[in-house]
Amino acid sequence: MNHDTPKTSLPSLPHTGEDRLREALRHARPEAMLTGLAALSLHRFASAPPVGMIDRVDVLVPRTRRVRSTGRVRVVRAAEPPQPLEVDGLPVAPVPRALADAVSALHDAGVVRRLLTEAVSGGHCEPGVVVRELNRARLLTRAHVVDAVDSLLAEGRSIAxxxxxxxxxxxxxxxxxxxxxxxxxxxxxxxxxxxxxxxxxxxxxxxxxxxxxxxxxxxxxxxxxxxxxxxxxxxxxxxxxxxxxxxxxxxxxxxxxxxxxxxxxxxxxxxxxxxx
Missing domain, CATH: 3.40.960.10 (VSR Endonuclease)
Known part of the structure; x- marks a missing residue:
């Protein structure tokens, strides 16, 4: 007899921004946190779209969690998830991790560049921390990400x-x-x-x-x-x-x-x- 816990599918989310986020977290609890563009929006990134305009909400969970992506929720797995921050009462991934998860799903070079640059110019984190996360996520093989990183490092040096x-x-x-x-x-x-x-x-x-x-x-x-x-x-x-x-x-x-x-x-x- 198979005693494995069945995998859970996440339902489509409500249309209101905050309700969508809470619903995504509720179905992936207890260790889930928001990441990607939704997390960056909560971190007050001007270059991230408002939560209500994000097509898919990214939820970061431990690799062992048996929950699947579906509809408007994308499950992102991590062997060692970071310690979440509480923003507006919601568990949110730190900026470097949220950036890497957002960039992994983006192909627009301009958007990627704006997000990375704002991370540094807005005082959210240092360039080296961002690049380390991108390297961990194996994103530095993508030409448009490498170009954005070059701009990021130039921005970081100018600020320093x-x-x-x-x-x-x-x-x-x-x-x-x-x-x-x-x-x-x-x-x-x-x-x-x-x-x-x-x-x-x-x-x-x-x-x-x-x-x-x-x-x-x-x-x-x-x-x-x-x-x-x-x-x-x-x-x-x-x-x-x-x-x-x-x-x-x-x-x-x-x-x-x-x-x-x-x-x-x-x-x-x-x-x-x-x-x-």
Missing amino acids: EDRLYAMVREFGLPDPLWNVDLRLPGGPHLGGVDAYWPDQAVAVELDTRAPRQDDDALWTEYTRKREHLERLGITVVHLTPRGLREAMDQQATVVRTALMAAADRQPPAYVVVLPR
């Missing part, structure tokens, strides 16, 4: 640079030389840095790497450049976009400490500073 400028201004740090290349006189190129204080030989570099397939090689290049500069007596401070967003005062203290410690170090090698 703006925060770096704000940090220097708001915390009264000396004005550095911005976005410069360093090289030895008549010698090799040492690399570019985001800010440089020549009198103190202190450089700041924004770590805006994203977890992609070439991440190890890129980190090796970061490390090689840092070690080379430090052998020449230049202190390199790595700051992250997340650190600048969540703890700008702490990042300012790190930079200030490096600047103040310059008087106790051996004089650095002379380097040529060029605009980047």
Whole structure:
């Protein structure tokens, strides 16, 4: 005799937005959460359609749950579902996971680009977290997603640079030389840095790497450049976009400490500073 629990089909949903969401969750409980475009709409994404205009509601459930997609509900499975957030009294997937689930069903490059860009420009999450979720979902093999990710990373770097400028201004740090290349006189190129204080030989570099397939090689290049500069007596401070967003005062203290410690170090090698 077969004692397996029968698979449950989800019925078509009511037409009102909130009722549709609650009905979808009720049939997939106890561990279900909204994801995809419905979740992004609840997270107040301007580039996501209102809930009432979404054709299919995505519901994220553990892989072992025996519930099937049907009608206007798409069941998305996860081996290890994230911890849901409560938004408007509903369990909702965090933005990075909701984005990945939305993108998996989208083929319009413009829509994908707008959603990813808003995730960063709206302060919902950092680019690296988004790219990690897209990579986990094996979406970085799609050309239109890769193009959107390139735009996302550019947007993330621009925002991080703006925060770096704000940090220097708001915390009264000396004005550095911005976005410069360093090289030895008549010698090799040492690399570019985001800010440089020549009198103190202190450089700041924004770590805006994203977890992609070439991440190890890129980190090796970061490390090689840092070690080379430090052998020449230049202190390199790595700051992250997340650190600048969540703890700008702490990042300012790190930079200030490096600047103040310059008087106790051996004089650095002379380097040529060029605009980047």
